[in-house]
Amino acid sequence: MLKAEHLSFQIGRQTLIDDVSLTLLPGEFTMVLGPNGAGKSTLLKLLTGTETPKTGQIYYGDQPLPSIPLSIQARQKAVLSQLLSLPFDLSVSEVVMMGRYPYFDLNPTVQDIQIADSCLEAVGMFSFKTRAFASLSGGEKQKVHLARVLAQLYRQPGDESVKYLFLDEPISALDIHYQHQILGLVRELATKNMVVFVIVHDINLALQYADNVILMDQGRIFNIGIPEQVLNTNAIETVFKIRPYFITHPETGRRVMIY
Template sequence: MIGKLLTRTSRRIPARPEPGSQYADARALTVRLGGRTVLDGVHLAATAGEVVALVGPNGAGKSTLLAALAADLPAADGEVRIDGRPADAWSAPELALRRAVLPQSAALSFPFTVAEVVRMGRAPWAGTPAADEDESAVAAAMAATEVTPFSARPFSALSGGERARVALARVLAQRAPLLLLDEPTAALDLRHQELVLRICRQRAAAGDAVVVVLHDLGLASAYADRAAVLHGGRIAAQGPPAEVFEADLLSRIYRQPIEVVAHPGTGTPLVVPIRPR
């Protein structure tokens, strides 16, 4: 689809972004919460076809930056742009067509089944031609996250890791061009951590812009095209992990002695804490 169409619900349907184009960006972004500056003059771009990992110690501003990119937090200074416009210029329904957000935790008070939760991701497309894709989108998202076998179970009866995968399936079913994922691997075992990051790479390969908050620097190194290392509300370094994951920088930011070695088979940087003997 070229350009944007006006649907009968007056929502402007987004075109697929051009590969390599900047789909969202923060420009000199400052965010204050409770009178405290949490982000200070941050610049970050989310590019179609690319996975960007936000890393850094607790309290560095990673989740705040992700929420600001989603237009869920207002900018005190600077701005966030999505799909060529200031984020706050989009209506909530139009914004939901452009970005899908996975928060750190998912809680529901009603006994929805897994399939019903995933189907919630299709709500932004109701009344548009894309609603015809609802069933296939839900089925594909559940298959990708390996939740199909328990699709009829109540969400409330799932383990933490299962809930995390269902929440990700909801985001994938939304099929927005911008995916914003906050610690999607936190509750997962090793196999499913790798699964989630492979999905991120697949979505980028399909043309989406993906921004993911990660604590595991090994995952960020293996799967991200670009890493932004946050420290004290600013970006201390940004670029390919092989360039920015440098031992002195990480040791200073994390306040933990760290060494970075190349994987003997792939050359991917391995970030290892130095422990007392």
């Protein structure tokens, strides 16, 4: 379980996060939506310890996040940010192996190499393993970084610990096919005793894949709960300033937003 209590965060006089509290449970796929500047990425940085809140506390299980040694955090949580480029020249396989750094000292084991390869296979990038990372398209880089965080949280047999996965717009550069492939993969991971926190912009994808939705606006949580309740006409009109309409998908029976 991840629990945040009364978080606030400021830069100068600008309040970016204003009294946010939430609880995220393992086994649930949580998606975060909101307009630009709503505080989504800042909240992710607070929950992962990248930024320190001005007020409030974050708990992983029953432990305050700052009290957990970094070596343990590196095996508990993984983060995929919007920053895809790297300041040094690496191959695709070397980028994915970065996810295994918490598990070996100097050189990766055969098992580490096998795990990295299986994660590349899971995102459809195994055939690119020897390519220079810098030569890839934006969407290909996104998939490689996703393989990296999957490798970091790879669960060995008998490991039943809670793990935490944070993804900041992980499908923004992907075509429709890969958007659904990746979200299906992440949704499956959520069922394996994992807290999953994913920032997206597509309301219909949240309606299709999320177990829970956090709708943010102006640094606060506007609403939180199951997608059908949170993403209603009044909420979307208030937060996104558009009037949506919903129809029922003829095959799945799910609500689909049009505007």
